[in-house]
Amino acid sequence: MKNTQQITSINEWVAKGAAAPFVVLILFSVLSQDITAIVINTLFVAVLFAFQQRLLLQAKALVIRSQFSFFGKTFCVIYERSIPLTSITELTFSQRQHKNDLAITYKNGNGEIKILSFSCLHQAQQTMELLSASGLKYSVHRPTRNTKGLQADDTKETVTDIFPLGALGKEIKPTHTIARFAMPLPQDKVLTPWVTAGIFALVTIGLTASSGNWVAACVFIALTYLSYWLARAYISNKHYFVAASPCSDIVVKEEHLFLPALLFTDRQARELHKEQVKRIVVKWNYYIVGKPDIENASLGQQNLKHAYVVDVTFYTDQGDTLALTGMSVNAQALLLALTHWHYPVSLERSNKLAMPIMVHVRIGAVIAVIGVILASLIKYF
Structure with a gap:
């Protein structure tokens, strides 16, 4: 079974996109006649453009290969996973408007069920042609269901409509x-973390009022915020x-x-x-x-x-x-x-907030930026 068709992964396109800023830096380096910068930036561009990650059908196996290649000649293979067609139990191709995902479910040498995912931009027709050439049956899912509603059917197809295949994981873990x-705090212990944070807040107010040290105040604000989550985590861990x-x-x-x-x-x-x-x-x-x-x-x-x-x-x-x-x-x-x-x-x-941790990460970042600004103002003014 010979098939030379290769599907380019989304990671390869990202690498080529990342090379664009270095191309601009090369132009600036040429204008400034900085030979060292020209050499370094050219090397970065060459490495990023040489990176390849492809899906191909080879020797009765689906192969996912990451490598560095120039003008069709491979210099270094970073990663290669060859999955024999006989070990593949399921092929699921999730086709969206731009990004497509292929989930390959197979059994490894120990009999464990694994899932390998591969994502590409467009190339839907090429991917289905490659899968057809393998001789294996595969299913194609398109997001036609209304995922804006409150409820969905309890089917695997619906799950892959809502969640990208790669986000669900790479193996079936027992x-x-x-x-x-x-875990969520029990109702009778909800106030305890707030009391802890309140004590830290009083210390922060007292420190700021007595010393006028705004940098130290920012540090204590961060500690006040952190104290709430540490107290909450401690109580939850103990309760459960x-x-x-x-x-x-x-x-x-x-x-x-x-x-x-x-x-x-x-x-x-x-x-x-x-x-x-x-x-x-x-x-x-x-x-x-x-x-x-x-x-x-x-x-x-x-x-x-x-x-x-x-x-x-x-x-x-x-x-x-x-x-x-x-x-x-x-x-x-x-x-x-x-x-x-x-x-x-x-x-x-x-209607609950998804990924609530990101809200707190942003708050922490804002506190850090304010602290840096205040430190700079104190230093220069």
Whole structure:
């Protein structure tokens, strides 16, 4: 089976785009007659343009190869993964307006199920021709469903419409560890972190009023903000630790599901057959990267936003779990395992903020910038 067609990955296009600033620097270096800068920037351009990442069909295997190549001659292979066609169990091609994703599900030498993802710009027809040449069956998914609604069908196809294939993970993991410190605080302990932060705030006000040291005040503001989250993490970690059943892992198998004690109000772990799981509600929302208007965003603008799991709740014959936040577990990998083994997953659009950690990162960045500005003002004025 010989097929010389190669599909160019999105990473290769990014590398070539990254070379553009160095081309501009070369022009400036020529004008300034800086020989050293010309040589260095030329080397950067050569390396970035030489980088290749391709998908090809070769020797009865799908091959993903990263390499440096000049004029068709390969000088260095960085990475190569060859997947025999006989080990591939599923091929899923998600076709969007610009970016396309291919998920290759296969079994490795140990019999473990792995998923390798490959993304490209356009090239949909070329990719499907390459897959057809392999002789394997493949499915094509196009985002035609209305993902703006509140609820979606509990199918694997719907999951791949909402979540990019590469974002779900690269393998079917049976074990998913819960970070206890990221679980939601119980209602009777919500005020404690605020009290801790209030004490730090009073210290900050007193320090600023007595010394007028604004740089130190900015440091204490940062510590005040940090103290809230440290106190919150400490309380959550302590509250959700069950001494009698300390395991904090969700284990997903083909016919059995293990849920740890920390997810239940009676502090008892459950090992359930698939038939005992009535429904698993996964609430999600978009994390906006570029365009704030979610409702009016078209399919062509989907690269500006990413779907993110807000929380997961298990409804079973032996009781319902607490809502598991998307920050406390690798929710995308958990969703991949659940849908792969055909558990009854229901997707619901949520109004809750997705990726809340980014809000706090931005606040921290603003505090840092203010501190630098104040330090500069004090130094020069």
